[in-house]
Amino acid sequence: MNVKKNASLLVMLTTIASMVAACTPGGGGSAPVETKQPTAAGATPTPSSNKNVELRMMWWGSQARHDATLKVIDLFEKKNPNIKINGEYMGSDGYFDKLNTQVAGGNAPDLIQLGNNYPDYVSRSALLDINPYMGKEINVDNFDKGNIESGAMDGKQYGIILGSNAFGIAYNTELIKKAGLQPPTGKWTWEEFGKYAQDLTKALGKGYYGAVDESRFPLYLNYFARQTNKTLYKDGKAGLGKEEIANWFTLWDNYRKAGSTPPAEVTAAYTEAPENSSFVEGKTAMHLIWSNQITAYQKLMKDEINVVLPPTGGSAQGLWLQPSQFMTINAKSKNPKEAAMFISFMVNDPEATMILGSERGVPGSSKARDALKASATPVDKKVYDYIDIASKNSRVPDREIPNGKEFETTLINMSQKVGFAKETIANAAQEVFAAAEKAIGKK
Known part of the structure; x- marks a missing residue:
């Protein structure tokens, strides 16, 4: 009789143990089984997770x-x-x-x-x-x-x-050769950049332009402002005024009129992202891009591209290394x-x-x-190589303007209106400045 009881007890305990194992992660049944993956020497293994x-x-x-x-x-x-x-x-x-x-x-x-x-x-x-x-x-x-x-x-x-990035001027090496000019070194002022782009336009002929019109990009405006110790956003308020914005629009308006950049109708046809770019199509010779975009642009182009520092001006360094x-x-x-x-x-x-x-x-x-x-x-x-160069020509980045999407939209719209001569530079600068204050003022 005692033998039978002991045998029954053993069966019951075995059954309970099996049920516990089936309910335990990695213990059998339909539960996922942890698989340990090999890791590189010195690397920390990814912590396991056992639920679906x-x-x-x-x-x-x-x-x-x-x-x-x-x-x-x-x-x-x-x-x-x-x-x-x-x-x-x-x-x-x-x-x-x-x-x-x-x-x-x-x-x-x-x-x-x-x-x-x-x-x-x-x-x-x-x-x-x-x-x-x-x-x-x-x-x-x-x-x-x-x-x-x-x-x-x-x-x-x-x-x-x-990742970290820095933006620079990408240039089409084949178009530079075709124009008979020496490749840019990145040691240039805004005036010299505009003149070089103008020379490219003249040398390349109809349908080609020296540089993309980049007047609509907040990061480039901020770079321009930082060279005079201004910035889009600082200490809870707009860090640049209408005058700096007007100077920015005037700079690009002069480029446009000189033929350094395409006319407004050509610029408006492109987003200048890799998949929709006059630079990728080989119609413009220079374009401002982030260092991490070099691979994407190059994959879409048969002509080789190189990257140099953007133009300088003012008393301060405008460039920064930016978390991508x-x-x-x-x-x-x-x-x-x-x-x-x-x-x-x-x-x-x-x-x-x-x-x-x-x-x-x-x-x-x-x-x-x-x-x-x-x-x-x-x-x-x-x-x-470009990051190495940029890091030697950079200073600490500024905080981006809060709620910046609306500000960016206004800058794009005003840039286009100035390009099409549908708005004065003074009024466009006022609109952009007001958009900055509005964005910053939002809770």
């Missing part, structure tokens, strides 16, 4: 960026089979309009690519403080302190930098841990960083930078 998770990720960029990012997502999913990431991507036009609609509707993606405008989304309580994941799910051991702090505000961490983008997490994400895991994977995994290269800028991780330099293509080498 589906994330949404949103970013903007060129086709080259889309392709690379999708490959990294696929690689992450293979190494973390229980996590699925659905990509939502588009060009820069309309990106923030779509994102703002989603934020307002409470259905923004888990992972959101943002630029230096991320403080706008912090003010809307749209971003998660990721400090609890730093040093755990998110490894920043190989990041410079400044790179980490670029994604922080008021003691909270809201994003991880995806940040990867952030939606404050309402139901799976922040898994989102944090992907961010760390994106900026640290040796395979992932090699796939992404410098398309989003020079990586924040020193280990990733060293690996990329060692295997750099000729085009990638131009990115690193």
Whole structure:
């Protein structure tokens, strides 16, 4: 009788143990099994997650960026089979309009690519403080302190930098040769830049122009203003006045009239993003681009491009090294841990960083930078070489103007109206200045 009781007890205990194992992650049944992935020497393994998770990720960029990012997502999913990431991507036009609609509707993606405008989304309580994941799910051991702090505000961490950039003047080497001119060195004033562009237009003939009209871009206006120790935004108010804005419009109006840049109707036909660019089409010889865009532009062009410093003027240095983008997490994400895991994977995994290269800028991780330099293509080498030059000719960046989308729209509209002679420079400058004050005044 005692034997039977002991046997029954043993069966019962075995059954209970099996049930417990089936309910434990990695313990059998239908639950996902943790798979350990090999990591590079000295690298921190990605923390495991055992539940089935589906994330949404949103970013903007060129086709080259889309392709690379999708490959990294696929690689992450293979190494973390229980996590699925659905990509939502588009060009820069309309990106923030779509994102703002989603934020307002409470259905923004888990992972959101943002630029230096991320403080706008912090003010809307749209971003998660990721400090609890730093040093755990998110490894920043190989990041410079400044790179980490670029994604922080008021003691909270809201994003991880995806790269650093600097803008410069890209030029079409074949058009320069065709015009019979020496390539630019980047050591030029605004006047010299305009004269060089004018000479290109004359030498190249009908249908060709020396430079793209860049008067509508806030970053370039800010660069111009910084050379006289002004800036778009400083200490909670507009950092430049109507006079500086008027000087900017006058500069480009003079270029236009001299033939240094195309007429307004040609300029209005292009966004000058890689996929819709007079520069890519070989109609203009020079164009202001970010260093991380060199690869995308070059892939679309048969002619070789090089990059030099933009024009200088005034008593101060205008250029700065700018964090290209940040990867952030939606404050309402139901799976922040898994989102944090992907961010760390994106900026640290040796395979992932090699796939992404410098398309989003020079990586924040020193280990990733060293690996990329060692295997750099000729085009990638131009990115690193230009960053080296730009870093020696830069000073600390300014905070971007808050709620800057409306300000940017006004600058674009006024630039076009001045170009088409539908508005005076004085009135256009007043409109742009008013738009800056309005944007800054918004809560």
